[in-house]
Amino acid sequence: MTVALPPRPDWSQLIKSGCRVFVGGNAGVPYALIDDLIANSKAYSDIELVHMLALGDNRWAKEEYRQLFKVNTFFIHGDEVRRAVDEGRADYTPVFLSEMSSLFSDGTLPLDTALVMVSPPDEFGYCSLGVSVDICMSAARHANKVVAQINPQMPRTAGHSYLHISEFAAVIEADQPLQEIEAPPIDSVTERIGQYVAMLVEDGATLQFGVGKIPSATLKYLERHKDLGIHSEMLSDSIMEIIASGAISNRKKTFHPGKVVTSFCIGSRKLYDFVNNNPHIEFYPSSYVNKPTNIAKNDNMIAINSALEVDLTGQVVADSLGFDFYSGIGGQVDFVSGASMSKGGKPIIALPSTAKNETVSRIVPYITEGSGVVTSRGNVHYIVTEYGIASLRGKSIRERALELIRVAHPKFRAKLLAEVRQNYWVPHYQQKYPTDIPELGAIQLHKMVVNGEKFYLRPLNPADERRLQEFFYSHTKETLRLRYNYDPKQMSREKSCNLVSVDQSSDAALCIVRQEGSRITIHAVGRFYYNEHDNTCEAAFVTRETQQGKGMASKLLTTLIDIAQKRNINKMLAFCRADNKPMIAIFEHHGFKRLFSGDPSEVELALPLQEASQEKSA
Secondary structure (H helix, E strand, C coil), X not given: CCCCCCCCCCHXXXXXXXXXXXECCXXXXXXXXXXXXXXXXXXXXXXXXXXXXXXXXXXXXXXXXXCCEEEEECCCCCHHHHHHHXXXXXXXXXXXHHHHHHXXXXXXXXXXXXXXXXXXXXXXXXXXXXXXXXXXXXXXXXXCEEEXXXXXXXXXXXXXXXXXXXXXXXXXXCCCCCCCXXXXXXXXXXXXXXXXXXXXXCCCCEEEECCCHHHHHHHHCCCCCCCEEEECCEECCHHHHHHHHCCECCCCCCCCCCCEEECEEXXXXXXXXXXXXXXXXXXXXXXXXXXXXXXCCCCCEEEEECCXXXXXXXXXXXXXXXXXXXXXXXXXXXXXXXXXXXXXXEXXXXXXXXXXXXXXXXXXXCCCCCCCCCECCCCCCEEEECXXXXXXXXXXXXXXXXXXXXXXXXXXXXXXXXXXXXXXXCCCCCCCCCCCCHHHCCCCCEEEEECCEEEEEEECXXXXXXXXXXXXXXXXXXXXXXXXXXXXXXXXXXXHHXXXXXXXXXXXXXXXXXXXXXXXXXXXXXXXXXXXXXXXEEEXXXXXXXXXXXXXXXXXXXXXXXXHHHCCCCEEEEEEECCCHHHHHHHHHCCCEEECCCCCCEEEEEEEHHHHHHHHHC
């Protein structure tokens, strides 16, 4: 069947001065239409061009076309658009991606004409919006006239991506390569962020992610997961690798099971070929994909987004640097909200801890003057940097501040604590800022499985004050007597703060925790105190009664011994009640020998660390 094409554009019949014209964006910018309009534009002025992120040179925003076009962008991208916004020649309109389409449908921004790029029509006359359905579909449905660039290089994508040739007032046939972007290289900082984010993802979860280094790094560490799904506003090249790994099955999705759901993709030509006629990947308008209630229909929805800075209460700045608008709101709030409402969902903000070659902290005591909050402090569940995971949901301002200082770059932590003492309620007894244990490696969070349950071993830190209180009050009198040699009645906030505020460069304090969503429970604590006068340390540990005999104490002691050996400490000591036979047995199992003690109620044990290290290496 031969399909008749509409005529070439007669712009005098399609636009007029002062009208509003939508331009398709992302990788589907119809540059042939833009060029034809510019070439025939002598009679026009003050045309408002509306678009979202648009790859390519954005030539319409150049200074030379300032009388012809006034740009109104929903997302700032590219040198020309950014320069035009900075110079006041263009406007930035902040709006959630889920609500952009309603600006056209409800008449807030009525469209005279929409310029879109589509695939060639099939035998029935249907063209596909291909890699850029997003808000293009809504613009086409609500504009008075639609003009299309038919491009043989535009893929045909499944889902709600089709417009019939009869809907176009005019077309241009132009064979042009789609706009591509290269995947950025993954550096060591991004690698660690990706590892931490991956720890928050359970098998069977559904993922949303954007473009950039952090999503690529995260997906790399998800390739051994099982039955993951994807419901994401956009796809990048990383999707191909994780699908090839077998980690993506979409079987456990509770909304569009069996399918990858998206609204646009940007990346390489290989990605565009990958989505072409791929029945497993469906493209829908952003008003559908980004609708928070639709996102929430996916159980265990994991939303992974980034930020420019985060303040110590959890406010997220994502579209501006001071008074300079940098990008756009995009779909961050849509997916943060949707994941928050999802059963088992996790909204995650992931970002490097510093900028400008580690001279500027992205974790800040208060947002930079002029910057705007995109995601509020009430929406955020997790903030992830290369220094760990800060869990914010259900946390007080004080707890949030301590959690976020912990994942800030170490050289900014003291200053951040000093600032937060001035601006927020942090008690007078909170004197120390969180420190890492270098001997644990770049990743300070270590997964361990105990009787089929997942736990994490990590440093104890000031944000654990309340958790340590809860841990203390969970013990029986017998456990407290055996651990402390008396029956303590209280663990005050001041005492708990002192116990969790550890200078980990001299002493060492570890805990084993169970994390269920935002709820973190301490199940075991182990520590040693360093004695500088004789280069020895004294070790102790305590385990929740329900976990005793399962290897947690042994894991803590093994790790403490390893840390002490790496610090070239000569000897590790331990003092136990004589009737605490389980604890004595653990120390002896790890090579500790009993020393003579004049007190029959107490057993003193010692481990020569450097001898043990030499025996281990031998």
